[in-house]
Amino acid sequence: MVKKFSMLVVAGLIALPTLASAGGGKSNADLEQKIEELSRQLDELKAQMAKQNETITETSGKVDDMDTMLEEKSEQWDLASRFQFxxxxxxRGDYYNASTVFAAGTPLFDGYDSLGNPQFRPAGGGQENDTIMTNRLRLNMRVKATENLEFKGRLAMxxxxxxxxxxxxxxxxxxxxxxxxxxxxxxSALYVDRAFVNWNNIGGAPVWFSIGRRPTTDGPPAQLRMGNEERMATPVAYMDYPFDGISLGYAYDWGTDALGExxxxxxxxxxxENGLEDDTGASIDDTDFAGIDWDILKQGPRFLNLQSFGAFNLFNYPTFSSDLVNYGAPSEYGAQINLGNVYHTSAVYMDKINNLNYFIAGGWSRTDPNENGMFNDYTSATPKNTDAEDGYSVYAGVRYDLDNLGLKxxxxxxxxSQYWIAFSPGHDDLYMSKLATRGSAYELYMIYDLPTGEAISKYAQTFIRLGWQYYDYNYSGGFDWNLKPYDLDDEKMQMQMMGLDPVESANQVYLTFEAYF
Incomplete structure (x- = not known):
């Protein structure tokens, strides 16, 4: 608009001589007045154009600043978007009631007094906790550092x-x-539950390397009874043990839909980790785990896994974080020593037919003790058991999904069996690991999806879980390779001499309120 106006003014100035000739009767004074008027208008026009140029320059600067700011914000947003949380x-609330081997008041050996006379204490006859409530919070994170390198972590309280x-x-x-x-x-502190880095597609091949605090708790088939549809850990649930380590893996495709990948x-x-060794030779060796975990096939809900590992230079007990700790070891347990090796193999098969999920699993354990022995019987004339002992476990379950009711x-x-060992100190059964039971364990449960509205997050799940567990022990111990697993019916005298009063049977009822977000 300004450009058009200025062109009209210039055209008018050019036409002045012509106008002057045409109006021969007009005086020179009138002509000079018109020229002055046009000159004034031209000056005003220049002033307006200068002001507009100044405004345009200022606006352009603001636009440039905004572009820079948006670029910076975009970069920040891009960096933030790499993190998935x-x-x-x-x-959870639990009720627990257990019966022990000996009736209340039965005298149990309790050591010797200063004169060497045996002392006794009365058996309690049972255990009970009518209510115990717990809170658990877990925060997961995932981020890629490069195209093929990612970090995964989880904090837990x-x-x-x-x-x-x-x-x-x-x-x-x-x-x-x-x-x-x-x-x-x-x-109530948040601790590092998992923290590891995966280097994927090494050399362009389906090979990966991983190092850090491993995802080794709540493995298959635990996801069924815990209300999750996805696998939550690498090893079969018989290995429920947080630890630090590495893995090297290879992925493949069977080339047929029936077998999948x-x-x-x-x-x-x-x-x-024992730390520095002293010159006395009293230090014990580090305990290491090594083995394979093989997803033989996976196609939808169909899943077959085999794992086999060894625990080498196994300790008699770990270093505890406890008020009872004395130089890294509770004194009532005696000195820390290495006992030898334990070998462990287990497998699980899972599938789904219509709305029926099912699985079957089995495990085998074998001890290979050194001169310190495993499953020792201190009531025997030869207490150190240096023989290899085999144990086994079978595990099966079903879950029926009533999707129209949001009920499972x-x-x-x-x-x-008697000498069965489950590596499951990280179990989620609150009191005793059911998969470490030497005897039978039963569980019934229901999961109900809460009507809390439309999901905001793709991770969203809200449900309650109500369950009942019954433990029926045939032998003492669980996750223990130190003492002999005594027969609860036939070896009561030996247990009484040892001062042991193990649980014979237990009932546990739990109710959870769970939200995934």
């Missing part, structure tokens, strides 16, 4: 209501140690 919260330490009897009676931290209720991993980890109903059963 999700999590879950669980409130798990505590009992009204406590900033572990209540008596939880975690199978073990204090908190590296193999059950974040898995046994303790204080598979992957095999070599895994190594450290179960106990499940049942599970497992049996363990």
């Amino acid at each position: 999700d999590g879950d919260f669980r409130a 798990y505590k009992a209501w009204g406590m900033q330490s572990t209540p008596d009897g939880l975690g199978g009676g073990f204090p908190v140690f590296d193999g059950n931290t974040t898995r046994t209720p303790d204080d 598979g992957r095999i991993r070599f895994c190594y980890g450290r179960g106990f 109903l499940g049942a599970e059963y497992n049996y363990g």
Whole structure:
């Protein structure tokens, strides 16, 4: 518009002589007046154009600043968007009632007095906790550093209501140690539960390398009874043990829809680090884990896994985080020593027919003790058991999904033999690991999806889980390779001499309120 106006003024100035000739009767004074008027208008026009140019320059600067700011913000948003966060919260209440081998008041050996006379204490006859409430919070994170390098981590808080330490009897009676931290209720701090880096597609091949705090808890088939549709960890649930280590894996495709895909991993980890050794030779060796985990096939819900590993230079007990610790070891347990090796193999097959999920699993364990022995019987004339002992377990379960009602109903059963060992200190059964049972364990449960509205997050799940567990022990112990697993019916005298009063049967009822976000 300004450009058009200025062109008209210039055209008018050019036409002035012509106008002057045409109007021959007009005086020179009139002509000069018109020229002055046009000159004034031209000056005003120049002033307006200069002001507009100034405004345009200022606006252009602001636009440039905005572009720079948006570029910076975009870069920040891009960096932030690389991080994926999700999590879950669980409130849980439990009722627990257990019967022990000996009736209340039965005298149990309790050591010797200063004169060498035996002392006795009365058996309690049972255990009970009518209510115990716990809160668990877990925060997951995932981020890619480069195209083929990603980090995954999880922080966890798990505590009992009204406590900033572990209540008596939880975690199978073990204090908190590296193999059950974040898995046994303790204080309200957030601890690193998982933290590892995956280097994928190494050399353009379906090969990966991973190192860090491993995803080794709540493995298959635990996702069924825990209300998750996805696999939550690498190893079969018989290996429920947080540890630090590495894995090297290879993925493949069977080339047929019936078998789907598979992957095999070599895994190594450290179960106990002794630190510096002294010159006396009294130090013990580090405990290491090594083995393979093989997803033989996976196609939809169909899944077959085989794992086999060894625990080498196994400790008699780990280093505890406890008020009872004295130089890294509770004194009542005696000195820390290496006992030898344990070998472990297990497998699980899972599938789904219409709305019926099912699985069957089995495990085998074998001890290879050194001169210190495993499963020792201190009531015997030769207490150190240096023989290899084999144990086994079978485990099966079903879950039927009533999708129209948002309801899932499940049942599970497992049996363990006398010398069965499950590596499951990180279990999620609050008191005793059911997969470590030497005898039978039963469980019935239901999961109900809460009508909390439309999901905001793709991770969203809200449900309650109600379950009942019944433990029926045939032999003493569980996750224990130190003492002989005594027959609860036929070896009561030996247990009485040892001062032992193990659980014979137990009922546990739990109710959870869970939100995944």
